[in-house]
Amino acid sequence: MRKIEIDDEVFAYLQRRSEPLVDTPNDVLRRELLGDGKSSKSSGPERGLGALMFIIDAGLAAAGDQLVHHQPRLHRTHEATITADGWVELPDGRAFAQPSPALKAQTGSDINGWGQYTHVPTGEKLQKLRERARSTQG
Structure with a gap:
């Protein structure tokens, strides 16, 4: 595994597109860049219902x-x-x-x-x- 550095703005972008305590920054990058659906986070109606x-x-x-x-x-x-x-x-x-x-x-x-x-x-x-x-x- 290789390590990279990212700036605060990129990290904030990754956070907005991640599910806390589930996705890692790598999961988000993989999903965004490669279209890989390995992460449990999904968008829109497929994400499941919230607690409210x-x-x-x-x-x-x-x-x-x-x-x-x-x-x-x-x-x-x-x-x-x-x-x-x-x-x-x-x-x-x-x-x-x-x-x-x-x-x-x-x-x-x-x-x-x-x-x-x-x-x-x-x-x-x-x-x-x-x-x-x-x-x-x-």
């Missing part, structure tokens, strides 16, 4: 709804959008099947996205929406 899909199906959220997390001590606000297939999409285009990895990508630390993201239209935490969706299922 059952909340959408329950009518408690909708595609395009905004999520927000405030870090008052750091004076930071992180925003995301729910996609039509239940993923959490960040403003930079990266999408995550689960809210916690999405929020970790924004804050840089392990954090419970279910408990910390607020669903803007309802003002409720995702955790509360998840509980409500589960209670309507059965």
Whole structure:
């Protein structure tokens, strides 16, 4: 295996096209340059449903709804959008099947996205929406 150096802009590109904790930079390059489908990441409707899909199906959220997390001590606000297939999409285009990895990508630390993201239209935490969706299922 050979090693290469890449600049920050190229690395950011690779990150936007990778599935965290699954793809390596080599997986993304292989997929982008060689059309090799070895990685589990796929784009569009083939990528599978995200964790928020059952909340959408329950009518408690909708595609395009905004999520927000405030870090008052750091004076930071992180925003995301729910996609039509239940993923959490960040403003930079990266999408995550689960809210916690999405929020970790924004804050840089392990954090419970279910408990910390607020669903803007309802003002409720995702955790509360998840509980409500589960209670309507059965």
